[in-house]
Amino acid sequence: MRNINYYRIQYRKTGLARFTSHLDVARAISRTLRRAELPVAFSCGFNPMPRLSFGPPLPLGIESEAEFMDLELTQNLSEQAITLALNRSLPPGLEVIQVTKLTKKVSSLMASVDSIVYQFIIKVTVDKRNDQIEAWFKHLWDSKELMIVKRTKSGEKPVNIRPFWRDYTLSFIGDDIILFEMKVEFGPRGTLRPDNFISLLPQDFQVQRIIRKAMYSRTEECCEKVL
Amino acid sequence: MNSIYEKIMEKVEKPGRYSGGELNITVKPWEEVKLRVVLAFPDLYEIGFSHLGLRLLYHRINETRDYLAERVYAPAKDMEEELRKAKLPLFSLETKHGLGEFDLLGFTLQYELSYTNILNMMSLAGIPLKREERGEEYPLIIGGGPGSFNPEPLADFFDLFLLGEGEEAIIEILNVVTEGKNKGKTKTEIKHDLLSVSGVYLPEYYTVEYLPDGRVSAIKPLPPAPEVIYKRIIKDFKDGYLPEKELVPWIEPIHDRLMIELLRGCTRGCRFCQAGMIYRPVRERDSSTIKKKLPALIRGTGYEEISLTSLSSADYTGIEKLVGTLSDCFSTQGVKISLPSLRIDSFSPELAATFQAKPKSSLTFAPEAGTERLRRVINKNLSEAQILETVQSAFQAGWQRMKLYFMIGLPTETDQDLEGIAQLAKKVLQLGRKIHASKAGHVKVVVSVSTFVPKPHTPFQWRPQISLEETLRKQDYLKQVIRGKGLSFSWHEATMSQMEGVFSRGDRRLGKILETALELGCTFDAWGDKFRWDLWQEAFKIVGLKPEFYNTRARAYKEVLPWQHLSAGVSKEFLRAEDQRAEEEKPTFDCRTGKECSACGVCPTLGIKPTLSGGEEH
Numbered sequence: 001m002r003n004i005n006y007y008r009i010q011y012r013k014t015g016l017a018r019f020t021s022h023l024d025v026a027r028a029i030s031r032t033l034r035r036a037e038l039p040v041a042f043s044c045g046f047n048p049m050p051r052l053s054f055g056p057p058l059p060l061g062i063e064s065e066a067e068f069m070d071l072e073l074t075q076n077l078s079e080q081a082i083t084l085a086l087n088r089s090l091p092p093g094l095e096v097i098q099v100t101k102l103t104k105k106v107s108s109l110m111a112s113v114d115s116i117v118y119q120f121i122i123k124v125t126v127d128k129r130n131d132q133i134e135a136w137f138k139h140l141w142d143s144k145e146l147m148i149v150k151r152t153k154s155g156e157k158p159v160n161i162r163p164f165w166r167d168y169t170l171s172f173i174g175d176d177i178i179l180f181e182m183k184v185e186f187g188p189r190g191t192l193r194p195d196n197f198i199s200l201l202p203q204d205f206q207v208q209r210i211i212r213k214a215m216y217s218r219t220e221e222c223c224e225k226v227l
Numbered sequence: 228m229n230s231i232y233e234k235i236m237e238k239v240e241k242p243g244r245y246s247g248g249e250l251n252i253t254v255k256p257w258e259e260v261k262l263r264v265v266l267a268f269p270d271l272y273e274i275g276f277s278h279l280g281l282r283l284l285y286h287r288i289n290e291t292r293d294y295l296a297e298r299v300y301a302p303a304k305d306m307e308e309e310l311r312k313a314k315l316p317l318f319s320l321e322t323k324h325g326l327g328e329f330d331l332l333g334f335t336l337q338y339e340l341s342y343t344n345i346l347n348m349m350s351l352a353g354i355p356l357k358r359e360e361r362g363e364e365y366p367l368i369i370g371g372g373p374g375s376f377n378p379e380p381l382a383d384f385f386d387l388f389l390l391g392e393g394e395e396a397i398i399e400i401l402n403v404v405t406e407g408k409n410k411g412k413t414k415t416e417i418k419h420d421l422l423s424v425s426g427v428y429l430p431e432y433y434t435v436e437y438l439p440d441g442r443v444s445a446i447k448p449l450p451p452a453p454e455v456i457y458k459r460i461i462k463d464f465k466d467g468y469l470p471e472k473e474l475v476p477w478i479e480p481i482h483d484r485l486m487i488e489l490l491r492g493c494t495r496g497c498r499f500c501q502a503g504m505i506y507r508p509v510r511e512r513d514s515s516t517i518k519k520k521l522p523a524l525i526r527g528t529g530y531e532e533i534s535l536t537s538l539s540s541a542d543y544t545g546i547e548k549l550v551g552t553l554s555d556c557f558s559t560q561g562v563k564i565s566l567p568s569l570r571i572d573s574f575s576p577e578l579a580a581t582f583q584a585k586p587k588s589s590l591t592f593a594p595e596a597g598t599e600r601l602r603r604v605i606n607k608n609l610s611e612a613q614i615l616e617t618v619q620s621a622f623q624a625g626w627q628r629m630k631l632y633f634m635i636g637l638p639t640e641t642d643q644d645l646e647g648i649a650q651l652a653k654k655v656l657q658l659g660r661k662i663h664a665s666k667a668g669h670v671k672v673v674v675s676v677s678t679f680v681p682k683p684h685t686p687f688q689w690r691p692q693i694s695l696e697e698t699l700r701k702q703d704y705l706k707q708v709i710r711g712k713g714l715s716f717s718w719h720e721a722t723m724s725q726m727e728g729v730f731s732r733g734d735r736r737l738g739k740i741l742e743t744a745l746e747l748g749c750t751f752d753a754w755g756d757k758f759r760w761d762l763w764q765e766a767f768k769i770v771g772l773k774p775e776f777y778n779t780r781a782r783a784y785k786e787v788l789p790w791q792h793l794s795a796g797v798s799k800e801f802l803r804a805e806d807q808r809a810e811e812e813k814p815t816f817d818c819r820t821g822k823e824c825s826a827c828g829v830c831p832t833l834g835i836k837p838t839l840s841g842g843e844e845h
Contacts, residue, residue, distance in 0.1 A: 019242035020477045028250075031475060031529030034560060048561050061237050089529075091250040091475070 004041055004051075005073045006102040007082060008109075008226075013064045017093025022057035028091055029069065036089040038082065041072040055109035055215060055226070056116060056186050059193050064212035065097070066117075068109050068226055113226060114218040115166055116186050118194040119211045122178040126204040130172050137170055137180070140200065148196050164192035178205070181213065232323050235313060239305045243478035244272035247298075247320030250475040251527065253285075254321050255295035261405050264288055264296045265319050265329040265366075268337075269344035270753065275300040276474075277482035279536065280372065280393070281335050286470035287394045294401050297321040297329075301344045301751070302351065310351055317351035326352035330404065332366040333397075334385075336374020339730035340723065340753035342381060346745045349384070356384050356742065358431065363414055367404065375428070376458075376505050377683040377790035380730050380737035382430035386418060390426045390793060391458030391505075392491070394468045399424045422452055426459030433792060435735055441776055443734060443787040457794050462835050464491055464510035469520050472527045484532035484565070485524055487517060489546075493538035494837070496815050496825065497595070498606045498805055499637065501682035502538055505795040507829040508837040509542075509819050514549050521553065525562060532563045540566045541573035542819070544839050550578065568593075571609055571617045576624035589628035589673070590621050596637055597647025603812040604639050606805075611651065618655050622662040628671045629655055635701045636679040636693035638809060645701060648674060649708035656713050674709050675717045676702070678724035680778075682731055683790045684797060686805035689782040692728040694775070695721055722760040726752065728778030734789035737777075739770045798828030 013025065020028070030050050033040045042048035051072035058064050073082075079099040086096045106112070124133070140146070146162040167183040184192040194210050201207065215226040236242035257263070266285055268275025275281070281298075288296035297319035302310065310317060316325030326332055326348070334345050346356050349368070355361045358368070367386045370378055375388040389396050403424060407417035421427050432452035436445040448454055461467050473485060490511040493503045521533065533553065540546065553564045569579060571592050579590065594614055596602045602609055618629060633648050652674045659670035678698050681687045693701070698721040709716040730737060743766040751757035767774055782788065784803055808815060816823050819837060830836055 016246045016248040017477075019236060019246045021243070024243065024478050027479070028475070028477065031531070034529035034531070034562075035526060037526070042561055050561070061242070091477070092248055 003074070003076075004105075005076050006105055007071045007073065007079070008100045008102055008106075009069050009071055009082070009086070010097045010099075010226075011067050011069070011086075011090075012095050012097055013058065013067055013093060014095075015063075015093045017091070018061055018063045020093075021060055022054070025058075025094070026052075026054055028094070032086060032089045032091070032094075033071075036085040038071075038077070038085055039073050039075040041074050053108055053110075056113055056191070058212060059195055062118075062194060062210045062212060066212050066214045066226075068113075068215060070102075070106075070109060109226070112217040113186050113215050115183050115216045116191070116212060117181055117183045117214040117216075119213050120178075120180040120182070120194070120197075121208045121211070122180055122201070123206045123208050124176045124178060124204060125206060133172075133178060134170055136202075137168065141165070141168065146200060148199050150196065161192045161196065164190060183216075186215075231313070231315065232318060235306070235309045235315070238309050240303070241272075241478060243476075244300065244303065245306060245318075245320065246477070247323075249477055251472045252321060252474060253289040253295070255289065257295075257322055257324065260295045261293040262295075262331070262401050262408075263324075263329045264294060264331045264333060264401070265299055265324075265326055266296055267299045267326070267332060267334045267345075267348060269301050269334055269341040269348060270337075270751070271303060272300040272478065273480045276476050276480040278335065278337065279486050279488065282474060283468065283470065284333070284393055284397055285474075286472070287468060288397060288401070290470075291398065291401075293405065294398075297324070299326060299348070301341075301348055304750075307347075307351060316353050317348055327354050327365060329366045330408075331369055331401070333369045333371065335372040336370050336378060336381070336388075337372050338753055339374065339380075339727045340758070342730060342741055343745050343749045343752055345381070346384065346741055347750050350745070358384060358386055367414065367418075369400070373501060373505060376501075376793055376795060377732065378428070378430070379435075379735050379789045380733040380741060382735045383738035384741075385430065386414075387421060388428045388430070389459065390428055390456055391795070392461050393459070395461065396424060396426050396459045400427065426456065428456045428793060430735075435789070437734075437736075441736075441772075443789055443791075445787060446789075446792045448792065455792055455794050457796060457833060458505070460796075460833055460835060461491070461510070463838075465513045465838060465840055466516055467491075467510075467512060469516070471523070473524055473530075475528045475530070482534070484534045485521075485528055485530040486534045486536045487521065487524070488512065488537060489517070489535045489540050489543045490537045492837075493542070494818050494825075494827075495539065495542075496606050496805075496817060498604070498686040498809050499595075499634070499679060499682075501685050504684050504686075504797050504802075504827075506538065507795070507797060507827065508835060510838045511543060511840055513840060514545065517549070518552065518556075522556075525557065525560070531561060532565055533557065534565045534567060536567050539570060539573075540568070541570055541578070547575075547578055571614055574617045574621070576620050579621065579624065588626075589630050589671070590626045591630040591632060592617065593632040594651065595632070595634055596640075597633060597644045597649075597651055600812060601637060601640060601644045601647070603814060604809045605637055606809070606815055608814045611654075614651065615654060615658060619658055619662065622659045622670075627659065627663055627666070627669045628673070629659065630673045630675055631655065633674065633676050634679040635676055635705070636698060638687060638690050642704065645704055646708060648676070648705065652709060652714060653711075656711075660713070668713075671713055671715070673715050673717065674705070676705060677719040678721060680724055680728045680731055683788070684795050684802070686802045686809060688732065688788065688802065689784060689786075689806065691781040692725075692778040694779045695725050698724065720755050720758065722763075723752070723755070723758050725774060725778055726758075726760075726763055729774045730777075732789070733777050736772060740766050740772060743769050794832070796829035796832040798832070801825070801827045 041051040053070045055068035082099045083096050145160050147158050149156050150159045164185040169181045171179045217226050285296045288294050299319050370385050371389040378388045403420050432449045434447045438444045492506045492509040595607050656672045660667035681690045702718050747762040
């Protein structure tokens with residue numbers, strides 16, 4: 001067996017790239033690897049595929065500071081060299097933030113990610129004091145049930161998303177901008193899509209941008225940030 | 228980027244169709260160029276992005292210092308609604324300028340059923356459809372591609388068409404327009420100057436006269452326009468233009484691979500095939516150029532597949548050697564080589580194995596007609612033995628699924644020829660079952676049938692298309708005879724072929740039909756689920772024309788055809804002789820062997836010779 005080197009890579013997806021689906025980003029990155037001329041390990045078989053795996057998919061239209069992928073190389077390259085090579089070759093809107101060499105093969109991102117943090121940048125179009133806004137979010141948080149309508153292939157069905165909402169923080173910029181950060185569960189029993197959360201906000205809370213900020217994985221003792 | 232467009236994109240299903248920002252695009256500073264061109268493909272992004280010709284022009288124009296080219300595709304219904312709601316014009320992908328802000332708007336005319344999309348795109352950009360209603364402030368509307376060999380149904384809407392290959396002519400056109408603008412000339416004056424560019428057709432310089440029964444009686448050029456416009460052609464294709472870089476899309480187009488053109492033209496001489504007639508003669512690119520350019524193109528794009536495209540790539544001189552060399556060179560990077568299609572008479576299992584994803588996938592062959600007799604009529608001179616031999620070697624090489632492509636409604640066709648399709652399919656199935664004896668149930672044969680539509684500039688341009696009723700009858704007949712386990716039958720929507728036939732050999736009067744159909748709500752007519760036969764029929768009723776006049780009517784050789792003033796270099800005498808040879812079931816051989824010239828006229832008329840230097844090393 002060849003000597004395989006494992007790397008975990010964090011990248012951001014911003015601007016127009018947010019209109020690209022998870023699958024399309026995966027294809028764009030596998031092409032990036034070829035342009036970057038990295039010594040990628042390929043799967044065996046008639047259609048060799050790069051040994052590359054991704055974390056939880058990002059819903060279309062949402063930006064991210066915390067996308068992750070695991071990559072296998074046949075040579076031991078420095079983290080810095082990989083960062084440089086990738087950033088030279090990535091299409092506009094995708095950028096590597098950091099590369100960490102893993103000492104051994106670890107469980108996949110999809111299996112280990114436990115929760116995700118999203119930041120909502122919200123513009124408030126009516127005159128409201130900060131404490132009123134805080135009270136509104138507290139009220140939402142205290143609800144036992146938060147129903148949204150989920151659109152599926154077989155039609156629309158109501159879903160209670162409250163169980164997936166783990167935590168939140170609020171801060172304010174100027175008179176009318178709220179930074180609302182929410183932590184949601186990600187795992188086998190489901191997750192909460194941030195764009196689905198918008199329907200719970202009042203009309204005069206206008207969501208300007210949603211940005212995925214961090215991912216956490218469950219370890220034996222506690223939860224920690226992926227990378 | 229303009230956030231107003233971003234807001235709209237957030238509301239549509241596939242924003243990647245409009246966002247731009249693909250790898251290797253060119254975004255030039257708007258104010259710093261002399262002329263701005265937007266190249267339009269009148270169908271969805273996924274279709275339009277895959278089109279090589281428009282991309283060649285895009286790169287060719289952007290490689291100049293003074294001109295910029297951007298792209299636009301037909302917006303899907305959801306985007307159209309958002310644009311109309313927001314009262315925003317249809318915009319380019321690169322800089323999000325409304326189409327009306329460009330100096331030139333160029334449409335590629337790839338298939339007739341995209342014509343309503345052209346008008347709809349103009350309308351969405353706020354550009355008046357009719358040429359005579361467009362003032363100085365609007366762009367020049369230019370058309371190119373195979374449709375420009377009979378663009379008459381679009382003649383009222385376009386300023387000019389370019390016949391033939393565009394990579395040289397487009398720059399000449401832009402030069403003339405720039406010079407005119409510098410001198411403060413009006414659009415009318417600039418168009419007059421464009422008469423000097425060879426291959427350019429300005430419909431307003433030709434008056435068409437009709438007989439009382441609707442046939443054309445005369446096409447009269449206004450001086451100084453020439454009597455006949457000949458197509459443009461790249462004489463030296465050996466070292467023909469290749470871009471330094473290629474675009475890589477975000478969302479997946481139908482052809483998601485690096486395409487490199489091996490050769491142009493095909494002189495096999497199939498009598499139904501318009502491409503075979505209008506792109507003559509055969510010109511092969513030097514294999515050394517291909518080998519030299521490909522590594523940088525792969526490094527610049529990261530594509531995992533290279534497609535060696537042309538009308539008939541397996542005909543390229545030394546194709547096996549080239550494919551072998553390229554496969555060796557790129558396989559270590561996980562890059563595959565593929566050919567777009569394989570011909571029955573140039574198929575070898577070894578060659579096919581290099582191209583096909585895996586032997587388990589299906590292999591497509593096109594006998595085109597069900598009997599040897601009818602294949603002689605169309606000059607696709609394949610014996611049944613040849614077909615079965617090829618299919619046998621494919622089965623032996625491991626393939627289990629075959630797709631056989633045929634046309635119905637070819638000249639002289641009888642029900643025996645239809646029966647022949649079923650017989651051939653059954654023989655292929657039996658052969659496959661015998662070879663894959665242990666897994667006979669896995670062998671599948673799909674028969675795919677489309678309706679023959681006579682095209683301008685082909686030997687069959689005078690022939691009637693079969694009627695809707697006849698098409699349905701033939702399809703029903705085939706449904707009856709192509710039955711049984713392992714066999715399946717698919718067919719092309721009969722009404723769509725009828726409409727394609729109308730516009731294929733249409734005249735200028737059809738402009739009104741297009742406008743009316745658009746008003747009634749026809750767009751994306753090439754999409755089976757969007758095509759509205761009822762609305763098209765209504766449009767004909769409103770305008771007072773009959774589709775049968777255009778599609779199912781036989782023309783006399785002496786009739787003035789609406790495209791008579793447009794020439795691909797192939798002589799009318801040759802086409803007529805070929806039509807007669809079809810009747811007599813006589814073959815006409817490919818001139819690329821060098822043994823025999825079929826005297827089609829293209830070489831002397833255009834001052835050109837076939838070039839077959841392909842496999843030679845320099």
